[in-house]
Amino acid sequence: xxxxxxxxxxxxxxxxxxxxxxxxxxxxxxxxxxxxxxxxxxxxxxxxxxxxxxxxxxxxxxxxxxxxxxxxxxxxxxxxxxxxxxxxxxxxxxxxxxxxxxxxxxxxxxxxxxxxxxxxxxxxxxxxxxxxxxxxxxxxxxxxxxxxxxxxxxxxxxxxxxxxxxxxxxxxxxxxxxxxxxxxxxxxxxxxxxxxxxxxxxxxxxxxxxxxxxxxxxxxxxxxxxxxxxxxxxxxxxxxxxxxxxxxxxxxxxxxxxxxxxxxxxxxxxxxxxxxxxxxxxxxxxxxxxxxxxxxxxxxxxxxxxxxxxxxxxxxxxxxxxxxxxxxxxxxxxxxxxxxxxxxxxxxxxxxxxxxxxxxxxxxxxxxxxxxxxxxxxxxxxxxxxxxxxxxxxxxxxxxxxxxxxxxxxxxxxxxxxxxxxxxxxxxxxxxxx
Amino acid sequence: xxxxxxxxxxxxxxxxxxxxxxxxxxxxxxxxxxxxxxxxxxxxxxxxxxxxxxxxxxxxxxxxxxxxxxxxxxxxxxxxxxxxxxxxxxxxxxxxxxxxxxxxxxxxxxxxxxxxxxxxxxxxxxxxxxxxxxxxxxxxxxxxxxxxxxxxxxxxxxxxxxxxxxxxxxxxxxxxxxxxxxxxxxxxxxxxxxxxxxxxxxxxxxxxxxxxxxxxxxxxxxxxxxxxxxxxxxxxxxxxxxxxxxxxxxxxxxxxxxxxxxxxxxxxxxxxxxxxxxxxxxxxxxxxxxxxxxxxxxxxxxxxxxxxxxxxxxxxxxxxxxxxxxxxxxxxxxxxxxxxxxxxxxxxxxxxxxxxxxxxxxxxxxxxxxxxxxxxxxxxxxxxxxxxxxxxxxxxxxxxxxxxxxxxxxxxxxxxxxxxxxxxxxxxxxxxxx
Numbered sequence: 001x002x003x004x005x006x007x008x009x010x011x012x013x014x015x016x017x018x019x020x021x022x023x024x025x026x027x028x029x030x031x032x033x034x035x036x037x038x039x040x041x042x043x044x045x046x047x048x049x050x051x052x053x054x055x056x057x058x059x060x061x062x063x064x065x066x067x068x069x070x071x072x073x074x075x076x077x078x079x080x081x082x083x084x085x086x087x088x089x090x091x092x093x094x095x096x097x098x099x100x101x102x103x104x105x106x107x108x109x110x111x112x113x114x115x116x117x118x119x120x121x122x123x124x125x126x127x128x129x130x131x132x133x134x135x136x137x138x139x140x141x142x143x144x145x146x147x148x149x150x151x152x153x154x155x156x157x158x159x160x161x162x163x164x165x166x167x168x169x170x171x172x173x174x175x176x177x178x179x180x181x182x183x184x185x186x187x188x189x190x191x192x193x194x195x196x197x198x199x200x201x202x203x204x205x206x207x208x209x210x211x212x213x214x215x216x217x218x219x220x221x222x223x224x225x226x227x228x229x230x231x232x233x234x235x236x237x238x239x240x241x242x243x244x245x246x247x248x249x250x251x252x253x254x255x256x257x258x259x260x261x262x263x264x265x266x267x268x269x270x271x272x273x274x275x276x277x278x279x280x281x282x283x284x285x286x287x288x289x290x291x292x293x294x295x296x297x298x299x300x301x302x303x304x305x306x307x308x309x310x311x312x313x314x315x316x317x318x319x320x321x322x323x324x325x326x327x328x329x330x331x332x333x334x335x336x337x338x339x340x341x342x343x344x345x346x347x348x349x350x351x352x353x354x355x356x357x358x359x360x361x362x363x364x365x366x367x368x369x370x371x372x373x374x375x376x377x378x379x380x381x382x383x384x385x386x387x388x389x390x391x392x393x394x395x396x397x398x399x400x401x402x403x404x405x406x407x408x409x410x411x412x413x414x415x416x417x418x419x420x421x422x423x424x425x426x427x428x429x430x431x432x433x434x
Numbered sequence: 435x436x437x438x439x440x441x442x443x444x445x446x447x448x449x450x451x452x453x454x455x456x457x458x459x460x461x462x463x464x465x466x467x468x469x470x471x472x473x474x475x476x477x478x479x480x481x482x483x484x485x486x487x488x489x490x491x492x493x494x495x496x497x498x499x500x501x502x503x504x505x506x507x508x509x510x511x512x513x514x515x516x517x518x519x520x521x522x523x524x525x526x527x528x529x530x531x532x533x534x535x536x537x538x539x540x541x542x543x544x545x546x547x548x549x550x551x552x553x554x555x556x557x558x559x560x561x562x563x564x565x566x567x568x569x570x571x572x573x574x575x576x577x578x579x580x581x582x583x584x585x586x587x588x589x590x591x592x593x594x595x596x597x598x599x600x601x602x603x604x605x606x607x608x609x610x611x612x613x614x615x616x617x618x619x620x621x622x623x624x625x626x627x628x629x630x631x632x633x634x635x636x637x638x639x640x641x642x643x644x645x646x647x648x649x650x651x652x653x654x655x656x657x658x659x660x661x662x663x664x665x666x667x668x669x670x671x672x673x674x675x676x677x678x679x680x681x682x683x684x685x686x687x688x689x690x691x692x693x694x695x696x697x698x699x700x701x702x703x704x705x706x707x708x709x710x711x712x713x714x715x716x717x718x719x720x721x722x723x724x725x726x727x728x729x730x731x732x733x734x735x736x737x738x739x740x741x742x743x744x745x746x747x748x749x750x751x752x753x754x755x756x757x758x759x760x761x762x763x764x765x766x767x768x769x770x771x772x773x774x775x776x777x778x779x780x781x782x783x784x785x786x787x788x789x790x791x792x793x794x795x796x797x798x799x800x801x802x803x804x805x806x807x808x809x810x811x812x813x814x815x816x817x818x819x820x821x822x823x824x825x826x827x828x829x830x831x832x833x834x835x836x837x838x839x840x841x842x843x844x845x846x847x848x849x850x851x852x853x854x855x856x857x858x859x860x861x862x863x864x865x866x867x868x
Contacts, residue, residue: 395841
């Protein structure tokens with residue numbers, strides 16, 4: 001059975017790859033026309049999509065799935081309309097393909113270009129939200145990539161109808177229908193992760209443990225992050241109003257977000273001044289406070305932190321607090337326990353701020369602003385594929401540029417390498433042309 | 435034993451990491467001074483280094499190691515002098531750290547920067563050549579990275595003396611001696627590959643099978659490539675003189691190089707014209723020819739190719755030949771059997787050339803020039819860390835930029851995310867400042 005399943009998966013991947021190759025060389029106009037065709041077809045099929053989604057919702061009710069999952073599963077006309085608008089927003093984004101990053105004359109008539117091109121085939125595994133399928137498909141087509149999608153089983157009906165309509169739309173365009181494929185069984189996830197010959201990038205959207213599972217079980221590069229353990233450090237030279245307002249925003253504005261803070265570090269010299277006021281403000285917002293011994297010495301009703309707390313993304317209204325001797329201790333704590341997502345400092349001392357920004361090893365390092373700004377749309381990328389906490393680029397919030405790679409094109413007129421070695425070797429000119 | 439060894443390896447890695455963090459924030463002047471100190475100390479210690487290398491050579495003779503390996507192991511005064519000059523060349527390279535890739539106002543007083551920074555700790559595994567240690571150390575310091583080195587056991591004496599001298603030089607500089615460490619036993623390779631918490635990039639230099647082993651046995655990103663199966667396609671509109679000259683250069687100029695071709699694809703319309711002349715020229719250079727049925731029908735004494743040949747990097751004076759119906763068959767063959775290193779086309783037909791450059795999926799795609807140009811120095815990068823055949827950047831020949839990543843710095847004045855959501859939401863300005 002397994003081998004049979006893999007054969008069919010490989011066939012799907014090969015088809016997607018062949019279609020992706022054609023898609024990858026289409027003009028921007030052709031790719032954008034395909035997106036407009038999809039938007040129109042989705043508009044026309046609104047009723048059909050809503051009916052399919054309602055079937056999923058009914059099944060979900062029967063299975064008594066958790067309320068947040070149900071909410072994510074629920075599409076409804078207004079969410080669908082927004083998703084269709086999203087497709088048209090993608091049309092407006094600049095073309096990520098064909099950007100010339102370097103143009104250099106190596107010698108007369110020998111011209112090197114480094115130019116962006118599609119990655120090839122993307123493998124996307126997402127959870128319940130059916131509109132994710134629409135968004136991802138748009139971004140894949142815009143960037144010239146084929147895509148193999150695997151949605152959550154709760155959204156099966158919705159996804160199957162969406163794919164049918166998208167493929168129907170593509171028949172009227174230059175994009176092959178098999179450039180976009182849907183896998184429908186959970187077992188196929190493992191198979192997809194094994195397709196390192198055919199799939200160039202995996203983007204998992206789901207729980208931290210699921211992303212971790214994906215990272216640990218594939219040789220394909222993974223774009224995304226498991227934990228988002230973000231910190232805010234209140235330095236001794238912090239402005240107290242800013243410190244309180246930034247802590248509240250970073251913790252309570254949307255605690256389930258990966259860019260919300262989990263740990264607050266406070267310089268010992270301001271702890272007794274700021275903590276009582278800060279604790280009151282946080283508790284008014286419903287935040288449970290956990291702290292180290294020094295914190296407990298200053299305010300009451302603090303739950304003692306454990307080592308485990310420093311490593312936990314609560315994704316909830318819980319905050320762990322540590323009082324530190326100085327900026328170096330704060331930086332060391334972050335570099336030891338952080339997840340390299342986003343960490344901030346509040347201080348009026350520029351020197352301390354710069355030390356923090358330089359020495360904290362994270363995709364985002366912030367001074368006097370909320371960690372909640374770590375987001376592709378807020379950065380002005382127009383779209384966000386994911387937030388990467390890996391060391392190598394792309395890092396941090398990743399826009400469409402994360403779906404392309406580059407190749408070097410070298411054009412000559414019979415140039416051979418032997419001319420540039422040995423006696424009478426010609427020299428390279430290495431003249432940048434852009 | 436194993437666990438004890440791992441503990442000591444982890445300690446080494448932690449020390450390197452701590453030193454790398456300091457090194458990563460040193461000024462360009464401080465990093466360049468450290469390089470100059472190393473160059474001077476190596477000059478002073480020339481005799482000691484040569485003596486250590488001679489001990490390695492003596493042991494190698496006793497063990498009767500292969501001649502090419504012996505040649506690579508042999509340092510000698512002139513190679514050492516060139517390596518020391520290499521250190522001073524690295525001083526002259528532009529700083530890869532601190533380059534501002536993006537500077538954008540998100541809103542008044544809220545400024546985003548994307549800025550290059552060191553990766554952290556590099557793990558380098560190299561073979562016999564002792565001067566590789568000098569080159570890699572220079573590039574690591576220049577890019578602000580710590581490095582854990584593992585040289586071939588044949589070069590043990592040479593490497594130990596080189597490291598001692600380099601560390602001695604560093605005591606007079608701002609760079610910690612423990613930023614540069616040497617592992618001495620083969621068993622430590624596996625341990626090094628498991629240090630994904632402490633090592634940010636592995637660069638293996640060695641045989642294809644060794645690189646493949648490294649790629650398959652670590653979760654750390656690997657910079658490099660296993661196979662270099664490069665192709666040259668002679669289109670029906672090829673200029674015959676260029677076709678012959680480029681084939682000879684790409685195959686015979688340095689057949690052991692990864693950018694030499696292994697397979698020649700010839701359009702059927704020119705095969706009978708060009709093949710006899712080309713075969714004579716290649717055979718004069720000592721090249722063994724293997725070919726498909728159509729090739730054998732045109733010239734004599736051709737060894738029949740097997741499927742295995744298309745997948746083999748000969749690294750030797752052997753060339754496999756296939757006659758194709760058209761450009762699409764050539765492109766399909768390359769995309770099926772190639773290693774995404776470098777592939778070229780010879781043609782005077784610009785349209786066919788562009789189709790080839792766009793549709794061949796490789797780090798380097800060349801028109802009317804030899805594949806042998808795929809090289810960081812020839813591209814004008816000043817240094818080459820390795821050639822990557824992976825799909826994600828960095829791809830192709832990688833210079834110093836392959837040893838840095840970037841981080842986003844966001845500086846505000848109390849900006850909170852809540853101001854930009856809900857009713858009365860402020861808008862982002864997203865104004866590029868560079």
